[in-house]
Amino acid sequence: MAYQTIKTFYANKNIFLTGGSGFVGVSYIEKVLRSMPDVGDIFILLRPRKGQGIQERLDTIKNNSVFDVIKASEGSDVLLNKIKPVCGDISEEKLGLSDNDFSILCDHVNIVVHCAATLDFETDLKTAITINLMGTKRIVELSKQMKHLQCLLHVSSAYVNSNKNYAMEKIYDAPANYNDIINYALTMDTDKLNSSAEKIMGDHINTYTFTKALAEHVVNDAKNDIRTCIVRPSMIVASWKEPVEGWTVSKNGPQGFIMGASKGVVRRLPVNQSLIYDYIPVDVVINTIIAGTWFSAQLPKSTPTVDGQTPIFHCTTSTCNPFRWKDISSILTTTLHKYPIRGAVWYPNIKFLPNLFMYWISSAIFHFIPAYILDFVTKISGGRPILVRLHKNVNRSLSKLAPFIFNEWKFDNARTLRLQEELSVDDQSVFYIDPTSLNWTPYFINLTLGVRKYLHKESDKTMKQALKKDFFLFIANGGVQLSIVIGIWYLSSFITGTPMLANFWAAFIPIIFGYFF
Numbered sequence: 001m002a003y004q005t006i007k008t009f010y011a012n013k014n015i016f017l018t019g020g021s022g023f024v025g026v027s028y029i030e031k032v033l034r035s036m037p038d039v040g041d042i043f044i045l046l047r048p049r050k051g052q053g054i055q056e057r058l059d060t061i062k063n064n065s066v067f068d069v070i071k072a073s074e075g076s077d078v079l080l081n082k083i084k085p086v087c088g089d090i091s092e093e094k095l096g097l098s099d100n101d102f103s104i105l106c107d108h109v110n111i112v113v114h115c116a117a118t119l120d121f122e123t124d125l126k127t128a129i130t131i132n133l134m135g136t137k138r139i140v141e142l143s144k145q146m147k148h149l150q151c152l153l154h155v156s157s158a159y160v161n162s163n164k165n166y167a168m169e170k171i172y173d174a175p176a177n178y179n180d181i182i183n184y185a186l187t188m189d190t191d192k193l194n195s196s197a198e199k200i201m202g203d204h205i206n207t208y209t210f211t212k213a214l215a216e217h218v219v220n221d222a223k224n225d226i227r228t229c230i231v232r233p234s235m236i237v238a239s240w241k242e243p244v245e246g247w248t249v250s251k252n253g254p255q256g257f258i259m260g261a262s263k264g265v266v267r268r269l270p271v272n273q274s275l276i277y278d279y280i281p282v283d284v285v286i287n288t289i290i291a292g293t294w295f296s297a298q299l300p301k302s303t304p305t306v307d308g309q310t311p312i313f314h315c316t317t318s319t320c321n322p323f324r325w326k327d328i329s330s331i332l333t334t335t336l337h338k339y340p341i342r343g344a345v346w347y348p349n350i351k352f353l354p355n356l357f358m359y360w361i362s363s364a365i366f367h368f369i370p371a372y373i374l375d376f377v378t379k380i381s382g383g384r385p386i387l388v389r390l391h392k393n394v395n396r397s398l399s400k401l402a403p404f405i406f407n408e409w410k411f412d413n414a415r416t417l418r419l420q421e422e423l424s425v426d427d428q429s430v431f432y433i434d435p436t437s438l439n440w441t442p443y444f445i446n447l448t449l450g451v452r453k454y455l456h457k458e459s460d461k462t463m464k465q466a467l468k469k470d471f472f473l474f475i476a477n478g479g480v481q482l483s484i485v486i487g488i489w490y491l492s493s494f495i496t497g498t499p500m501l502a503n504f505w506a507a508f509i510p511i512i513f514g515y516f517f
């Protein structure tokens with residue numbers, strides 16, 4: 001197809017974005033403004049939250065570190081002023097929009113990007129239906145009323161097909177009729193609905209994948225009325241290249257794990273190092289959203305579909321550049337000591353356990369015992385103890401996450417790779433969507449640095465002090481380990497009433513335990 005370039009396409013286009021305060025949303029706003037300054041306005045749907053009105057929420061968004069690069073350039077105010085907050089909530093009728101905002105959107109918007117969702121795997125079914133399914137239906141209804149709409153892009157998830165080990169870029173049969181499910185949410189008693197969740201969801205792992213799978217069908221059913229597109233990312237992680245390498249504000253997945261590991265608090269993780277884990281950098285996801293919108297907007301009005309469906313793009317790496325933890329595990333601890341944090345509470349040391357049973361045992365020793373001791377010290381020195389609560393929360397959510405940790409999925413992304421080929425040479429370099437050339441080792445080093453800077457908020461200036469502290473913790477950790485070995489050795493000699501030398505084997509107990517757990 002002979003397309004205009006992406007930059008030309010986006011010039012003067014007005015965008016309506018939901019989920020603009022989230023990880024994907026802020027990244028999308030940043031990339032669009034930085035790479036396509038000629039874009040029109042970006043209307044973002046915001047709900048008042050935690051005592052903040054939408055104007056205050058917009059100020060918070062503008063203070064996000066993602067905009068540091070834009071702010072360092074001239075004319076950043078003009079660009080950031082293109083973000084227009086609109087008060088609403090996707091779980092409410094007509095998205096909770098005022099009549100005035102509703103008609104402004106209908107009159108002016110050309111592109112809709114729907115990112116808002118609840119991602120909490122533990123969300124009850126009713127809430128997940130209300131936000132992920134009914135919210136998407138409301139977005140589709142609004143989009144249909146937009147006079148100048150060119151494309152509605154829906155951000156889905158590769159795991160909508162978590163009931164298949166190999167998924168293609170196509171829409172599979174719905175796990176249920178979405179109108180029936182919406183009807184349940186509207187008419188059934190909440191407790192009854194939530195307690196019937198497992199039965200209703202069939203082979204879906206949780207309410208998130210179930211409701212996101214149904215939401216895709218809502219979008220696909222609109223394919224003949226408006227141009228639509230669906231992007232399915234896997235687990236979204238820190239940026240690969242832009243706005244800077246390793247940028248992130250998400251504490252999900254490897255980022256949260258590395259955050260806890262660099263503090264010395266998370267020391268064990270249940271992971272099958274030989275399995276493929278599908279991670280995709282956020283900048284690649286954003287570029288696919290931008291390119292997917294551009295692609296679908298230019299499909300013929302008579303048949304705005306591919307193979308009779310809404311075009312689907314997998315933002316995934318499992319088939320084109322598979323990642324396995326065993327490939328980087330050796331550099332992980334080294335990296336944490338090369339770039340330590342000043343706020344570490346103990347000497348970082350990570351170990352992967354191949355199953356949950358071994359993890360529970362190991363976690364009891366290496367997470368909970370130190371957590372109880374450190375919380376006690378914090379409490380008597382007037383601080384707020386958090387570690388025991390944190391580990392309890394982690395362990396609770398690990399039970400829910402287990403199917404994701406010990407399963408391998410492959411997501412075919414041939415169509416997405418072909419999309420890259422369809423871009424002009426210039427667009428290919430600005431809106432790179434092919435992750436095949438990503439080298440996971442330097443990527444994870446940058447991710448660790450990103451976690452240090454953007455999640456722990458430690459600037460490069462703290463590095464010297466952090467290195468000194470890391471050395472101190474190394475000595476302290478060694479001292480504690482030696483004391484444990486000698487302590488158990490002594491205890492065994494004391495219990496058996498025999499000399500220490502005759503009990504030298506007892507010294508190996510903690511060493512062997514530490515090796516396996």
Ligand SMILES: NC(=O)c1ccc[n+]([C@@H]2O[C@H](COP(=O)([O-])OP(=O)(O)OC[C@H]3O[C@@H](n4cnc5c(N)ncnc54)[C@H](OP(=O)(O)O)[C@@H]3O)[C@@H](O)[C@H]2O)c1
Nearest residue numbers: 019020021022023024089090091115116117157233235236
């Ligand atoms: N992160 C991932 O690894 C991942 C992977 C695959 C797919 N996805 C998809 O990517 C999209 C964005 O995810 P994310 O990582 O950016 O999530 P996120 O950081 O948790 O952001 C979620 C966004 O949705 C908004 N939202 C939630 N409920 C809303 C409601 N009732 N009304 C209006 N806005 C609401 C939130 O607004 P508030 O600030 O007001 O809460 C926030 O802006 C989602 O559709 C998700 O399913 C994400």
